[in-house]
Amino acid sequence: MGSSSVARLQALASLFVLLFAAAHLFQASKSDELCNGGYFATLTVWTLVATAYALVAGGPPAVLAAVLAVNALVCALYYGVVNQGAVAGTSFLLHGGCALVLAALVACGALRARGSPAAAAAAALGFLLANALLQCWHEGQVQAPLYPSAGRRFQHPLWRLAVLPLVGAAAAAGLTAAL
Secondary structure, three states, X not given: OOHHHHHHHHHHHHHHHHHHHHHHHHHHHOOHHHHHOOHHHOHHHHHHHHHHHHHHHOOOHHHHHHHHHHXXXXXXXXXXXXXXXXXXXXXXXXXXXXXXXXXXXXXXXXXXXXXXXXXXXXXXXXXXXXXXXXXXXXXXXXXXXXXXXXXXXXXXXXXXXXXXXXXXXXXXXXXXXXX
């Protein structure tokens, strides 16, 4: 693939994610139920924003690897296992599409995700831990679970404060090491 083709692919992929992010966030902001229910504290919103950043900024490689790993983790683990019965196709398109777009751009050399596995693990850990703290804070404010359709074990704060960040860090480190 020539450099002009790669540049066009990156521009189209960035445009797709930016338009999808803008439309998704605009639609969500019009719903009082979503706004009051803490939607803007969820991993869905923050991984979408992080993906848009990674595509537009293009680096650093550790952040790109972390964003790719977190998108894949959220799609595979949360939507595939934890909350499977309550998830629409849009969520799979969101995270699966973002992960595929990033993976395609890494594979063709448009974006670099090769670097330090420790740095990628730290970026994913920090991202997931910060989001978990935001989610726990929001639940404390409204005295209601952020993911009411998820099972009780997945609503436990340690799931978000320990398990997800550690699995995400391992995924980002593994991805970076494999590149």
